[in-house]
Amino acid sequence: MSDWLNAGLLVNIVDGVAIGGLLFLLAVGLTMIFGLVDMLNLGHGALYMAGGYGAFLVLGSGPVSLLSFALVAVLVLGVGALAGLGLGVAVRPLRGRGHLDQALLTLGLGIVVAEVFMLLAGRGFQSLSVPQELGRSVRLVGESYPLYRLVVIAVSAVVAVLTYVVFERTRAGSLARATVDDPQMVAAMGVNVGRVRSAVVVAGAALAAFAGVLGAPLLNLRPGVDTEVLVLALIVVVIGGLGSIKGAVIGALLIGQVQTLGVSLFPGLAAYALFGVMVLVLLVRPGGLYGRAAA
């Protein structure tokens, strides 16, 4: 094994996958809503934040059991879905008015939601505890590594496989993709195009809120966290390409590695690496790595 590939760097790589997994949960909804519904949802970060703060309001910052943590995560998934339903309705009148109008509306709704949670939970710094059963660290290639992050990797991998199967291998998924390419034809087949679009927004919003719960023990809860994660998710979408699940996976993993392995190998470039990678991808493949129209 070469000298640079030591145990510390292997931990970096694993950690990059964990961060990437979390980013995937956030970005997959953004890219699907973007790519399949043609809707620019800048409220996506606020959905994440709402998920995290919602769980915090229920659980508090004290010790929690895995069972209650999981129950709340599922609850938040459901509430996120409802929020997605509302978001779809709110944006519907703006269809055909361009992305700027949608961006303004969703960004504005996001700010309102974020401020409401600031009022409910206070403006201070908060966090969710890692569930007690997962609170310990395990040995990983001889180094200490938090078990919770391995669970984040596992959960996001499961979600990635599920979304891929649903969108690429089922009739519902084909319909969702077909509504982009030829909405008239899909409508002519007797399918309610509006309902398919709503379903995509609902799923995306639910996953963003879910990511908020999963991410809260890692990234903490504070004013401004919505914008921070939205920027990361947008970068993932730009790199991966619109509407591509594969793109979201690769983009998220890439950004995860840039933030961990990249930092270790090129510490001096850490501040510029994120946008540097994005600019590089845009130069080489303006449609993103897996953009549906890029090829």
Add this chain to the structure above:
Amino acid sequence: MSQHRRSTFLLRAGAGALALALAACGGAAAGPSEDSGGGAGDSTKVGLLIPQTGVYSPIGGEMQKAVDLYMEEHGDELGGRSAEIVTADSAGNPETAKQRAKELIGRDEVDVITGIVSSPEGVTLAEEATTSQVPIVIANAGANAITAGEVSPYVWRTAFSTNQLGYAAGVYAAENLGKTGAVLMGADYSGGTEVLAGFLAGYKDAGGSDPLAQIMTPFGTTQNFQPYLAEIPAEASFVYAFYAGGEAITFVKNWDQFGYKDKFPLLGAQNLTDQDVLPAIGDAAVDVSTVGLYSPALENEANADFVALWQEKYDLLPSIIAVQTWDAMQLIDQAAAEVDGAVTAETLAAAFPDAGTIASPRGDFELDPASHNPAQSWYVRRLDKDGDSYVNTVIETIPADQVVDQPSA
């Protein structure tokens, strides 16, 4: 959908991401300051300039609480005269802060401005104070430059200079953690650089040698410190770290989760385990040592009274920010008491040098006539868990005369 449209779409999204990132750094635009009644006359009018929105809003909120409590305790009087507080939102952004300061001075006719969280705001407002000849009392912003050289008669500070903050920790580290093998970590912005430089000056003046490594992490965008922790050389004898707010939470948690508690002693600047971040950090902070200007566990009369008052009103322990703001109000109160006749910006500014000793919860101090900063002791605090609550137990005091206020040129 056309290929062209998709590409521009992505480009826009990319530009949007950049713009949002920049906006997040700068803070959002602020609303107008609150209305005020009354005019000049024999009353004291204080402008409270704090971030009420944006990432610094938790600190602004803590300052507001301290001012509210002070006014309540003193029957809305300062210097024996009726007093009024006019609050304005700086959004943590120097440009907005300057605009709000101009409004406070021009429209609201305040006699003094306090609050002031971030160093860029502090630098801008120090210039504004000097130009408009209205004094400011800085309750947090620590940049050395604000009080460096010949300090303006309109600029006073009840917090600290970043050099003090780092220097005191450097002296303690050299005497207790080893004169070799230091590793310094901090957020890569002016605040982080200055604190670490102050640490190094104190460390070397107390006999320490050059550090093994200095690891700077991108400011405000680091969500994960694990790759930076991995850079700490195995032969390090201790790590000194400066992080505040959200970064402090993530740093201390990562330090614990990745097993560094068992590898190296950690010494932090006060922000690492201050009251604002403790609930979010939880048990990971236990046993972490920090050097700060205050702990709620300090034993003196002023602190006993202050902690009791604070707990009664807010059911929490007061933070360092709370004490700094409380003392800013004490300073304004005492200076106003020295004024004969009407309190104006001019008479108040002239009275600050005569304000005398501040009976602070951190221990009595006077403002250094040369730097206008507190000539204050620093405390080494170890975080202990007491039942369900956390307390920064004071384990050592670094007296004021061992701490240098400004970096040597």
